[in-house]
Amino acid sequence: MSPLNYLKNSGVSIIILAITLIMSGCSSPKSEIGNEDAASEIYVPPGKHDEFYSFMSGGWTGNISVYGIPSGRHLYTIPVFSQTPTNGYGYTEETKALLNTSFGFVPWGDTHHIQPSKTNGDYDGRWIFINDRNTPRIARIDLKTFRTDEIIEIPNTAGQHSSAFVSSNTEYVSANTEYSIPLPKPLGSGVDVPIASYKKNFHGTISLIKVDQKTGQMDIGFQIQVPPFDYDLGRFGLGVSKDWVFYTMYNTEQAHTLLEVNASQNDKDFVLAVNWKKAEQAAADGKGQLISSPYIHNLRNPETGIAETETKEQVRVLKPSDLQGAIYYMPAPKSPHGINVSPDGEYISEGGKLSTVVPVQSFTKMTNAIQNNDTTGSIQGIPILKYESVLAYEVKDAGLGPLHVEYDGEGHGYNSDFISSEIVKWDLKTGKVLDRHPAYYSTGHLTVAGGDTRNPYGKYLIALNKITKDRYLPTGPEMFAGEQLFDISGDKMKLILDFPVEGEPHNAAEIPASLIDSGQVQYFKLSENRNPYVTRTEHDTKVVRDGKRVDVYMTAIRSHFTPDNIEGIKVGDTVYLHVTNIEQEWDIPHGFALKGMLNSGMLIMPGETRTNVWKPQSPGIYPFYCTDFCSALHQEMQGYIRVSPADSDVKLTYGTNKDL
Amino acid sequence: MKIRNKILLGVAAIILLGVFLFPLWQIRMQAPQYPEGLGVNIWIHNITSVHPHNIDTINDLNHYIGMKPIEPDAVPELKIMPYIVVFISVVALIVLWLSNRTLFIGWLIMFAALASAAMIDFYLWLYDFGHNLDPDAAIKVPGMSYQPPILGSRQLLNIHVNSMPGLGGYLIILSLLIGVYILIDELRTKKTTTKKATLHRERS
Numbered sequence: 001m002s003p004l005n006y007l008k009n010s011g012v013s014i015i016i017l018a019i020t021l022i023m024s025g026c027s028s029p030k031s032e033i034g035n036e037d038a039a040s041e042i043y044v045p046p047g048k049h050d051e052f053y054s055f056m057s058g059g060w061t062g063n064i065s066v067y068g069i070p071s072g073r074h075l076y077t078i079p080v081f082s083q084t085p086t087n088g089y090g091y092t093e094e095t096k097a098l099l100n101t102s103f104g105f106v107p108w109g110d111t112h113h114i115q116p117s118k119t120n121g122d123y124d125g126r127w128i129f130i131n132d133r134n135t136p137r138i139a140r141i142d143l144k145t146f147r148t149d150e151i152i153e154i155p156n157t158a159g160q161h162s163s164a165f166v167s168s169n170t171e172y173v174s175a176n177t178e179y180s181i182p183l184p185k186p187l188g189s190g191v192d193v194p195i196a197s198y199k200k201n202f203h204g205t206i207s208l209i210k211v212d213q214k215t216g217q218m219d220i221g222f223q224i225q226v227p228p229f230d231y232d233l234g235r236f237g238l239g240v241s242k243d244w245v246f247y248t249m250y251n252t253e254q255a256h257t258l259l260e261v262n263a264s265q266n267d268k269d270f271v272l273a274v275n276w277k278k279a280e281q282a283a284a285d286g287k288g289q290l291i292s293s294p295y296i297h298n299l300r301n302p303e304t305g306i307a308e309t310e311t312k313e314q315v316r317v318l319k320p321s322d323l324q325g326a327i328y329y330m331p332a333p334k335s336p337h338g339i340n341v342s343p344d345g346e347y348i349s350e351g352g353k354l355s356t357v358v359p360v361q362s363f364t365k366m367t368n369a370i371q372n373n374d375t376t377g378s379i380q381g382i383p384i385l386k387y388e389s390v391l392a393y394e395v396k397d398a399g400l401g402p403l404h405v406e407y408d409g410e411g412h413g414y415n416s417d418f419i420s421s422e423i424v425k426w427d428l429k430t431g432k433v434l435d436r437h438p439a440y441y442s443t444g445h446l447t448v449a450g451g452d453t454r455n456p457y458g459k460y461l462i463a464l465n466k467i468t469k470d471r472y473l474p475t476g477p478e479m480f481a482g483e484q485l486f487d488i489s490g491d492k493m494k495l496i497l498d499f500p501v502e503g504e505p506h507n508a509a510e511i512p513a514s515l516i517d518s519g520q521v522q523y524f525k526l527s528e529n530r531n532p533y534v535t536r537t538e539h540d541t542k543v544v545r546d547g548k549r550v551d552v553y554m555t556a557i558r559s560h561f562t563p564d565n566i567e568g569i570k571v572g573d574t575v576y577l578h579v580t581n582i583e584q585e586w587d588i589p590h591g592f593a594l595k596g597m598l599n600s601g602m603l604i605m606p607g608e609t610r611t612n613v614w615k616p617q618s619p620g621i622y623p624f625y626c627t628d629f630c631s632a633l634h635q636e637m638q639g640y641i642r643v644s645p646a647d648s649d650v651k652l653t654y655g656t657n658k659d660l
Numbered sequence: 661m662k663i664r665n666k667i668l669l670g671v672a673a674i675i676l677l678g679v680f681l682f683p684l685w686q687i688r689m690q691a692p693q694y695p696e697g698l699g700v701n702i703w704i705h706n707i708t709s710v711h712p713h714n715i716d717t718i719n720d721l722n723h724y725i726g727m728k729p730i731e732p733d734a735v736p737e738l739k740i741m742p743y744i745v746v747f748i749s750v751v752a753l754i755v756l757w758l759s760n761r762t763l764f765i766g767w768l769i770m771f772a773a774l775a776s777a778a779m780i781d782f783y784l785w786l787y788d789f790g791h792n793l794d795p796d797a798a799i800k801v802p803g804m805s806y807q808p809p810i811l812g813s814r815q816l817l818n819i820h821v822n823s824m825p826g827l828g829g830y831l832i833i834l835s836l837l838i839g840v841y842i843l844i845d846e847l848r849t850k851k852t853t854t855k856k857a858t859l860h861r862e863r864s
Contacts, residue, residue, distance in 0.1 A: 557720065583716075583717075584712070584713035584716050585713060585716070585717045585720075586696075631724075632724070632799075633724070633798055
């Protein structure tokens with residue numbers, strides 16, 4: 001697009017931007033609140049539950065925050081990629097292996113895209129998948145326990161923004177390179193190469209991770225080596241297009257420095273369309289190469305509940321030449337970002353960060369163009385379909401900086417605009433704009449309840465805003481992000497709630513409460529606890545010394561620990577504190593805190609065993625206590641450990657309610 | 661005995677065996693922290709939790725007031741009572757077979773006596789649980805005892821206790837009532853037949 005055309009096309013939007021800025025500057029948000037209808041719509045009376053769970057990626061928190069919709073109440077935060085000293089996640093012997101990578105122990109992450117598991121294109125409430133952008137990993141969270149059960153590392157990739165997308169029946173999760181990198185031989189020419197040799201030596205990869213239908217366990221199915229563009233976002237097709245997966249990308253310029261300028265030169269970038277069914281077949285047929293690419297797979301052992309790390313050695317890598325008839329580029333306006341497929345699978349829309357229109361491609365037109373070989377050349381063996389041949393329409397006046405699109409199942413698309421800070425609603429058949437509403441401020445992702453499924457629930461739309469500023473009571477320079485809930489059940493979008501959320505949610509998924517709440521684990525059955533260090537009754541408690549290693553088998557029940565007096569620990573010992581919560585009742589966790597503990601606290605759910613390692617540094621009496629207010633005599637839930645000098649002859653003794 | 665009463669006696673004997681299928685008594689507890697409620701089912705041979713692990717929870721809570729834990733294995737009555745019920749049922753069938761009114765009356769008296777003894781025993785257990793408390797208990801409220809009601813409701817500190825027969829208990833009551841009905845009917849029949857006999861004699 002020439003600069004002149006760009007100006008012409010964006011003229012209307014610039015006026016809108018100006019109006020928006022004036023509105024947000026002058027009009028007080030009070031016009032939005034004080035609306036009694038809105039208040040009753042979001043009101044969930046005490047003791048009542050929300051209609052939806054909203055799972056929001058925490059961005060740089062590395063975790064997932066869970067909210068109730070429509071109330072916006074914060075229900076829980078699921079530790080995923082970040083060590084959580086408050087409950088011991090990533091510190092205890094049972095959980096720390098989850099954070100192992102081929103780089104070593106990585107205690108944090110950058111979560112971006114949440115995708116729930118699907119059956120027939122609809123959410124099924126079993127698992128959610130989420131990526132770590134920084135250290136390429138995918139995590140799987142079990143929605144019966146709201147716990148991270150598995151984390152798999154993705155080799156041959158970097159800046160893993162373009163993930164974690166889930167196919168219609170959760171056959172695959174897709175995870176792709178944003179920041180292309182040189183690949184080891186024989187895939188590339190080795191990893192120690194000049195940065196300036198980007199075009200020659202750098203590569204991108206598309207990874208398809210196979211998901212076991214019963215257990216949810218992940219394993220890399222295969223990778224596809226692709227040109228070194230920045231693969232940004234993606235979505236699997238639905239319905240008619242369910243065998244395909246689509247990815248946006250920018251930096252077709254293949255810049256490696258000052259990307260904000262150098263990767264913004266081409267008028268068009270691409271969408272990559274891959275027929276994953278055919279690619280799967282090609283991999284099964286033994287096409288491509290098995291490459292030595294060690295990567296780490298961490299899994300909470302379903303028997304013991306203890307996370308274990310395994311190194312996997314090889315992945316199968318396909319090249320575009322192995323995928324003839326199954327891989328295509330479709331041009332998309334300058335630097336596209338989000339890509340979303342309509343519920344019937346027919347329409348594929350991209351947000352163009354630097355575009356003023358939202359292009360909507362037709363899947364039918366795409367398959368016709370493939371049949372008619374309607375191409376304009378190819379890149380590294382990937383044919384480029386003609387833009388005009390696949391385009392259904394462009395949404396004009398979609399706002400400035402459209403980023404993402406979601407659908408309501410009633411024949412509407414909604415796009416978010418970062419620059420003009422608004423939500424725009426349009427007709428899915430024609431692209432005609434029907435409504436627009438300002439958002440405060442600068443919306444990134446937006447989400448319609450079930451908006452990426454075959455049958456969206458509609459009703460609510462959430463704008464995930466990147467800038468908070470004055471929307472809430474200020475909390476210094478650092479603030480939570482601000483989200484906005486819209487009622488989209490009528491012709492006009494209605495803003496009904498602002499609510500702050502932790503971290504920087506990049507995207508979110510709303511799942512009906514009824515799909516999740518009835519299957520919740522309330523506590524773990526003690527009789528089924530297979531942790532090798534479980535202590536099932538107070539009679540079984542013991543303290544065992546083996547050289548310099550001491551194992552404390554302790555129980556916690558309201559309102560005491562057994563043993564609560566231990567003597568005979570010496571400086572230089574490594575003490576394994578195995579605490580089993582022997583309660584069998586909902587919501588009676590016990591905590592464990594020990595004076596001077598360098599590791600973390602622990603929160604132990606009923607029926608569970610947690611282990612922390614303690615290396616006492618100096619003699620003395622070390623009190624410990626329960627950190628979760630468990631009972632009326634919670635304060636009394638305490639004990640003492642005596643640490644003696646290394647050469648002392650104090651005998652190992654222990655007990656509760658007796659003098660040692 | 662009348663044919664109809666013999667059938668009813670058979671029914672009473674069989675109904676009684678329903679106590680092996682349904683709990684005799686149910687004690688339910690409500691507290692602010694337990695919106696879902698806690699409870700125990702008392703069976704002819706066992707004590708079980710209404711919701712999983714309720715007995716563990718109740719024992720855990722009761723240790724604060726020094727109450728003894730509920731341990732079904734430590735209640736000898738639970739081992740004897742199944743035999744007693746089978747015995748009552750079998751004797752009823754023998755009475756039915758012999759069709760002897762006097763034996764029937766004996767059976768009914770025995771049944772009523774054993775049922776009453778069971779209730780008294782149940783009350784004594786509840787009394788023992790409520791009064792025989794560990795003197796070292798953390799919570800001691802002067803003058804307070806924690807005996808659950810045998811029938812109906814009572815507030816014990818934060819816990820509202822409700823005690824009602826279970827289906828098994830109702831079956832015993834029904835079985836007993838059938839017995840009483842048979843008794844009344846048999847006695848009335850005896851009177852009428854005697855009267856009829858007298859009338860007959862007078863006529864002749």
